[in-house]
Amino acid sequence: MAVCEQHKELYEELDAYIEKVKDKPGMLIGVLHKAQELFGWLPQEVQEHIAEKLNVPVSEVYGVVTFYNFFSTKPKGRYQIKVCLGTACYVKGGDRVMERFLEELGVKAEEVTEDGLFSVHPVRCLGACSMAPVVLIGEKDFYGKVTPDMVSKIIAAYRRGGSQ
Structure with a gap:
């Protein structure tokens, strides 16, 4: 081949x-x-x-x-943004946080931005309901009580090359 x-x-x-x-x-x-x-x-x-x-x-x-769900047959961004849409997060605005990420990055869910930096993925639970709504970027950068107004700042930190 x-x-x-x-x-x-x-x-x-x-x-x-x-x-x-x-x-x-x-x-x-x-x-x-x-x-x-x-x-x-x-x-x-x-x-x-x-x-x-x-x-x-x-x-x-x-x-x-x-x-195995940890393998992907679709491209993913360098920074995979997982937005919890489980019940607690959804009730506290997780859907609006998700919408803002998609809007700011100009992609649909599961798509990769043109620069290859980001992809946004809805998830069912990140196990931190008391901090709803929550976002996980990569495997370790965790954000709690996220509002749509925080999204721009979060994205900007990763465009500069890392977490906040």
Whole structure:
């Protein structure tokens, strides 16, 4: 399979990782994690490449990718903004916070901004109902009692390269 020139270095890094782990039991999930870390998501071409390198059916790779929700077959932004729309957050304005993020970034839910920095994802619960509405950016930047007026400031902090 021909490797896209634009992503050649990423494929080389993935191949080096596969070489290190290919004989270990259960290596597929680890390889998929590494691929998603490198590419940001798991497009069909990457899944086919992994299947070929590990000598497993593409259907097996696809089955694992679609079974676990931490794998993505759609591009995601560098900063994934998760807005809670669970009951407590919704009642306290989570829907308006979500709308403001989408409006300010000029995207629909699950889409990536043109610069690749952001994607906005509705989620059902982030486990912090007492701080509703809540937003999680990435895996660790947590914001509680978020109002639509806070959205611009939050986005600006990430455009500068990090959390507030």
